[in-house]
Amino acid sequence: MLRRIENVHILCMDEEYHEYHDSSLTFDDGIIVAINDDSLKVDEVIDGKKGILLPGMINAHSHLGMMPFRSLGDDCKDRLRRFLFPLEKRAMTKELVYTSSLYSIAEMLLGGVTNVFDMYYFEEVVAEAVKEMGIRATLAETILNDVTPDSDKPYGGIEYAKAFIQKWKDKDPLIAVALGPHATNTLSKEKLLEIRDLAKELGVKISMHVSEMDYEMTYFKDTYNMSPIEFLESINMLSDDLLCVHVIHTSDHDLELLQKYDVPVAFCPGSNTKAGKGVARVYEMLQKGIKVALGTDGPSSGNRLDVITLLGIVPRTQKTYYHDRSILSAKETLSLATLKGAKALKQDHQIGSLEVGKLADMVLIETDSVNMFPIHDYYSAIVYSALPSNVSRVWVNGKELVKDGKLVYHDLSKLKEGLLMAMHDFNKIAKELSEDIA
Numbered sequence: 001m002l003r004r005i006e007n008v009h010i011l012c013m014d015e016e017y018h019e020y021h022d023s024s025l026t027f028d029d030g031i032i033v034a035i036n037d038d039s040l041k042v043d044e045v046i047d048g049k050k051g052i053l054l055p056g057m058i059n060a061h062s063h064l065g066m067m068p069f070r071s072l073g074d075d076c077k078d079r080l081r082r083f084l085f086p087l088e089k090r091a092m093t094k095e096l097v098y099t100s101s102l103y104s105i106a107e108m109l110l111g112g113v114t115n116v117f118d119m120y121y122f123e124e125v126v127a128e129a130v131k132e133m134g135i136r137a138t139l140a141e142t143i144l145n146d147v148t149p150d151s152d153k154p155y156g157g158i159e160y161a162k163a164f165i166q167k168w169k170d171k172d173p174l175i176a177v178a179l180g181p182h183a184t185n186t187l188s189k190e191k192l193l194e195i196r197d198l199a200k201e202l203g204v205k206i207s208m209h210v211s212e213m214d215y216e217m218t219y220f221k222d223t224y225n226m227s228p229i230e231f232l233e234s235i236n237m238l239s240d241d242l243l244c245v246h247v248i249h250t251s252d253h254d255l256e257l258l259q260k261y262d263v264p265v266a267f268c269p270g271s272n273t274k275a276g277k278g279v280a281r282v283y284e285m286l287q288k289g290i291k292v293a294l295g296t297d298g299p300s301s302g303n304r305l306d307v308i309t310l311l312g313i314v315p316r317t318q319k320t321y322y323h324d325r326s327i328l329s330a331k332e333t334l335s336l337a338t339l340k341g342a343k344a345l346k347q348d349h350q351i352g353s354l355e356v357g358k359l360a361d362m363v364l365i366e367t368d369s370v371n372m373f374p375i376h377d378y379y380s381a382i383v384y385s386a387l388p389s390n391v392s393r394v395w396v397n398g399k400e401l402v403k404d405g406k407l408v409y410h411d412l413s414k415l416k417e418g419l420l421m422a423m424h425d426f427n428k429i430a431k432e433l434s435e436d437i438a
């Protein structure tokens with residue numbers, strides 16, 4: 001079915017940053033077939049009401065199953081060990097991951113995210129939630145040197161991931177699969193090597209938390225006299241298929257290594273700054289041609305899962321860190337969530353920009369609300385003025401999933417109710433842990 005969106009300002013987010021005022025875009029099922037060609041006879045005309053049409057935004061790092069944790073112990077010093085690990089061990093179930101993933105995806109879609117890279121447990125039901133909601137996703141089962149919610153032995157994630165990848169690889173146009181070793185310091189060297197070889201054998205990417213924690217840096221310094229990134233080089237793990245998440249603490253040599261091996265980075269400034277961990281040197285990474293995408297992190301660490309909120313934080317961290325307001329323009333910031341982000345995930349041949357032949361993953365931002373006037377610069381309006389609530393319509397693969405700011409196929413209150421019911425035991429234990437601390 002041929003459809004044309006008219007009366008929109010288009011930010012193509014292609015290499016040349018083409019931008020068209022009062023324009024139209026035509027798409028046929030899942031593919032963009034024309035920009036500003038009104039001669040094509042279409043089945044449906046959609047009035048964009050002077051909104052801004054841009055490519056769907058990419059969230060390169062999240063944990064969809066962690067919605068139950070949102071707002072729990074946010075200011076607690078050792079939150080990971082006080083709340084997260086005990087609750088995951090005692091209360092994280094398959095049902096909770098499923099209902100949480102549905103709700104998390106709803107928030108992403110409503111905020112203009114059309115593509116997410118997830119790392120968590122029970123990825124089998126995350127895949128079901130992705131299918132149910134219609135978002136595009138890369139799914140990686142987390143692998144850890146400990147028992148996990150879906151395995152009663154350390155490294156059980158390896159077997160889980162193998163079966164999961166075999167089941168889902170190249171099976172669904174919206175779902176890609178990957179391996180998710182948890183972090184540089186939570187797996188043995190031998191297991192990291194095994195995962196490196198497994199990724200090659202299965203032909204999948206790896207995503208891992210890297211150079212995030214102070215104690216991680218100390219551990220590698222004391223054990224190997226190296227940084228985590230130098231360590232990864234020493235075991236031949238650095239490559240363009242290793243998505244390094246966070247990468248907060250880096251030496252000049254680390255940046256040289258990322259550049260040399262073309263290693264992509266997922267920058268998560270919302271969660272990094274909330275935890276007081278520091279600011280990644282993204283401006284310098286970009287200067288070196290290192291590919292950078294943006295991640296909200298999970299709802300427990302980043303709280304919000306829309307990328308629009310994140311866009312406002314990204315340049316602020318860099319301008320403040322380097323004490324220079326002229327760096328990381330709004331235009332380049334938006335590219336991190338679109339074309340540059342797609343490049344980091346090696347998906348730019350299909351998505352990341354509005355170009356003829358690419359897939360119709362698109363977001364329409366309305367400009368009627370109080371915060372969206374005046375607009376001298378459309379990139380600036382999206383990065384600094386827009387709110388997730390300005391997202392009016394969202395298409396993934398040409399299918400409209402959000403219309404007039406509401407989910408087309410799902411009732412948000414029902415998704416919330418389902419999650420709330422699944423959170424019964426979780427909430428009881430969370431209360432006990434909170435009382436222990438108080």
Ligand SMILES: [Zn+2]
Pocket residue numbers: 061062063209245297298
């Ligand atoms: Zn994470």
